[in-house]
Structures are given as C-alpha cells and as structure tokens.
Amino acid sequence: MSPFSIHPQLRADCHLLGRFPRSHLLLHKNALIPWFILVPETDLTNLFELAPEPRRAVIEESASIARFITEELAFPRINFAAIGNLVPQLHLHLIGRRAGDPCWPLTVWGNLLENLSYPAERIKEWTAMLEKKCGLKPEAQGQDH
C-alpha cells in the first residue's frame, strides 16, 4: 500500500493543524466561519464502508472537534458532513455556525462567497488549544501530507 497522503485540493484549501490517532486535522483557509476538516487515514471513500470500530473512532475524533467548536469557540451549532462530490478522498466537515454568520442559514458549500485569511497567530493559538483540549499531535517531522 502506498503511503497515505492528503488530497492536493484539501492541502490547497486548508491549513494542516496536526493529527489524531485515526485522522489528520485541517482548517479551511477561509476565516469567515470556523471550518475544520478531518481526513481519516484510509483509502476508502465512504464513511459507511469503514468497519464499525474505525468508524466509531473517527466519529469520536469528530466529537472532540465539535466540542472544541461549541465550548472554546462558542459557536452554538455544528454542521457535520461527509460529502466528497468534488474531492473523493474521505473527509469530514465540522463547521461552527450561528444565526447571522456570513452564510446563515445556508450551508457553506458553494455559499461562502467572501474570503478572509487567518492571522498566523490565530492558527498557532487554536493549534495549541487543540493540543491541550483534544489531544491533537503535531505531524511527524518531515512528513509531507
């Protein structure tokens, strides 16, 4: 099996924050809405093709990010989805939403038309919080996903 690598489109659209035992954590570069993406290390493209135990583990990693969004970032709603119409590699969206946000009540896909960049210090701050609260680990040195 060839080494796992994150799809180039996801790499282009996102900051890579680190990893959990089962998946890599990305943050979409558009800072208008906190939009995290988990990429499980698997060649399967459908969440429901995973065996029950790895699926459970990936969902619990998702739950950890969802708690970070609601408790630390104070966004009351989570939009959670596995879509993959454009990027076939399995990836799970975890998006913090609130009434009045830049595309409320629409979904973000195709509707987040403005763009805003994250300041570098925000990425560092969130990564440190995720390491402390969720057990996120840095990517292995020299690992180029």
Add this chain to the structure above:
Amino acid sequence: MSPFSIHPQLRADCHLLGRFPRSHLLLHKNALIPWFILVPETDLTNLFELAPEPRRAVIEESASIARFITEELAFPRINFAAIGNLVPQLHLHLIGRRAGDPCWPLTVWGNLLENLSYPAERIKEWTAMLEKKCGLKPEAQGQDH
C-alpha cells in the same frame, strides 16, 4: 418528558417510512434524488451532544441506510450530514448521489430546484425492501409522529 414528535417541517417535506430502535426513517418527497432522513428520538439537537453509545447506535442505523442506497439503489456516493440550520431537531441526511444527477456536483441543500413526486408503489416497494434488508419496523398503530 413530553412524548417525542417529529418536527412539522420534516413531516411536511417527507414521507414517514417507519422506525429503527433509535430513530424514525423519513424519505424526502422530492424523488429526483434518493434523500433519506433519520430522526433520532432525542431532545438534543447536536449529534455530538449524544453520549457515545446512543451516538454509535444512530451512526450504525445510518450505516444501514447508506448500504441500502449503495447496494439496492445502486448510487455510488453517499452525502451524509447533520446540519439543522433551518430545522433545529436533530436529523441526519443520507443522500444517494452519482455524477450527472440533477444537482451534481452541488449539495442538495438549496440546489435541488426541480421537483418530482414518488409513485405510491415506489414508496411501498422501498419500505418493504428496508424492512427486509435493514430491519425497519412500521410505526406503532395510531402513533402520529
């Protein structure tokens, strides 16, 4: 605790097909794309607020519908989501997708502009298949969710 009831907007938009141990199964009335909705019997609105065991059970019920969509209806991709921006009651979308379908590659939310009704016999046929393949049960007699 008041008896559980399915949100009136979901009842208006969908056919009620039956139930699993943890959730009710709806089918969106728009027949252009096979769009199932699972409504877990809970007052919580966020999938990730569920305790791990009921969450695992609801995800496995979702997996059963996903297999029905890919294996019986022969749609190669599943769009899976918990959104709830418009209807706050927790509900999980399980949608069969394929290249070239009526809103490919967009998501269905806000993008499925045409409408087509299911023939009654299709609803009966799918319900019978779901009972046989997925263990779907009829709603209790007189139960008006």
